[in-house]
Each structure stands twice: as C-alpha cells, then as structure tokens.
Amino acid sequence: MIKEIKINDEKILEKLSVIEEKIFPESFYSYETLKNMSLDKNYKILIFDEDIKGYLILHDSYDIYEIMKIAVKQEYRNQKIGKKLLYYYIENFDKNLFLEVRENNQIARKFYENLGFLQVGKRKNYYNNGENAILMLLEKN
Template sequence: MIERLKKDENLLNLVELENEIFLKSSYTLEQLKDMILDDNYIIYIYKLEEEIVGYLILHDSFDVYEIMKIGTKNSSRGLGIGRNLISKYLDEYNKDLFLEVRESNLVARNFYKKLNFKEVGIRKKYYSDNDESAILMLLERK
C-alpha cells in the first residue's frame, strides 16, 4: 500500500531504512523531520504488512518535481515497489520529474530509462565522496 507520509508519523522506521539503503549518504532524523514539515516536499511510503519497505522523497522545485531519494528495502527488491512509487506520483501530479543519479549506477539509470526518463546532462565531480559525476535525467509530462 502506498500512502503519503503524515506530518505526525514516527520517522524512526524511515531513518532505519534510509541508513540501510544509503549508508553514508542517508538523511538524518532531523533532515527528514524538516522535510515532512516543509510543504515543498512530498514523501510517499510503501508498506507491506504495516512495515515500510520503500519510499520516495520529492521536492517541488517550482517548474519540476525533483526525486531526492527513492529506496527499497534490500529484501523487498524486485517487487516493483520503485516503479509503483513513481506511478503514484504520475497519477497525482502533472509536473516534469527530474533526478540526479551516479554515473556508475547503471541499474538505476536503466530503471529510469524504462520509465521514459531521458538523460539530459551531466554534473562533473558532483559526489563529494569520490568525485563521481551525476547524470541528470528528466521525465517530461507535457
């Protein structure tokens, strides 16, 4: 089941999942609290039997929504959770969707291409942990 994260919802499960998936680049509890209170962010969660197994964090950047994070619990991968989370956004909003992805993350890049995202640019040495470039991808809705 996909639902929008509520402002009063306990964020500890989301923080744990964020730490499992993104390790050193995970958001902190404070950052997630700030996002949930900010009307420019949307956080969708995907639950299986009341457990959060996936999530999508979006930021309204005026003319586009930007995917800040999308993640699926390691043990729940391959179930279509990421695709369903993005479909939920597409069902509810009509703005273009933008994201940055590590150049080396071919699995993610191919996932987005299957959803009709196009590679539209590159940010050289974007990631500070290893100076890797980011590929800019866009899903146009108009």
Template structure:
C-alpha cells in the same frame, strides 16, 4: 503480498530512516526526514508491504516543477519490482498536479536505478562531474509532458 502507498508522517519516519540507512553509504540524517515532513514543498510517499514500511520516494514540488530527492527500497526487498510502484506514484503525482516535468540525479554507476528511470521515459539531460562524495559523476534525468 499486499502493498499500499501513503504519505510520510511522524508515525513512519523511523522505518523510513531505517530504509535510508540500509540503502545508502552516506544516508540522510533522521532529522532531515522530520524537516521534510514540515516542509510544505516536500512530498514524500512511503511504500508499505503487508503494513510494514519497506521503501519511500521524495519530491520537491516547486511551482510547476518536481525534483525527485530520493527513492529507496530496503535491501531485503530489492529486486521484487517494488520501486516501480514508487515511480508510478510520483508520476501520478506529477500528472495530477500538472507539473511540467520531473528531474533527478543518480550516480553514474547505479545502473539498476538508471534502467528503472529510462523504462518510465526519463531522458538524460546532463551530468555533474564529481558530484558525489567519492567524486562520482551524477547523471541528470528529466521526465517531461
């Protein structure tokens, strides 16, 4: 199993969009990813497995802060530890770019993702009631230092 992480670009946006659609009930539009490629504050990384895009993570880098916009692994590749590679990549980006902290929000019911973030020392800093389309609460996390 050969893995590689590279920046999102126009050559892999279709596969990233496929990942998005396979993972989320309300996926981002393909155009949103194209706009993120052109956004100087957005940093997106694509995980390749044997040269095939199977996941991605996105970050907005604003001043000395980072906000993780999304992380996804194609359904058929979930449970293999690949999301750890993406979290490590984004933490490395944080450290290499001297960001004070990373933030994110996640569905309260997404226990798998919450355990992943907590494994990497993300701490709960709050919640947003009725944040998602189905009125589900968003749990807010931060990684400082």
C-alpha cells in the same frame, strides 16, 4: 499501499530514518531532517506499505519535482516497488520529474530510462568520490 507521510508521523519517521541510514550509510537523512521535510510543504514523502518496504522523497522546486531519494529495502527488491512508487507519482502529480543518478549506476539508469526518463545533462565530479552525476528528466505532457 502507497501513502504520503503526514506532518509529524513520528512512528513512521523513526522507521524511515532507520531504513534510510541502512540503505544510504554515507548519505542518509537523519530523523530530524526527515521530520523537517515532513513539516515543509515543498517536500512529499511517499512510503510503500506501513512496514516501509520502499519510499520516495520528492522536493517541489516550483515548476518541477526533484527525486531526492528513492529506495527499496534489500529483501523487497525486484518486486516492482520502486516502479510502483514512480507510477503513483506519474498518476497523481502534474509536474515534470527530475533526478540525478551516479554515472556508473547502470541498473538505476536503465530503470529510469524504461520509465521514460531522458538524459538531459551531466555534472562532472558531483559526488564525493569524483563520480559524475547524470541528470534525467521525465516530462509530463
């Protein structure tokens, strides 16, 4: 069900770019950006199902992975797909996991807290609209 996109899987990257733009209309990664990420060994792109019901984009920052994007298509939400993607990471990778989440996004913050993420900081006025970012960390012991 969960697989890592391999280098230049154009069909999957095209599907992913369409979904990315729909879910994140103001901050989506273009097809070219996603293609470049797939070519860069410091990025991991995990998809849930060949139809890409959800996906997780990670950046390897030497001693930690950072979640760049995690998303689930609207029609597949509340089916634990995001949780399954993160559990896949937890079970298969050995580095701590870091992310930023909008301070007002209580649903996402609660989701991450339930998985064991802890708030480790805040970036004031981080987003274009002046909203703060909450920094969260999941430590892998």
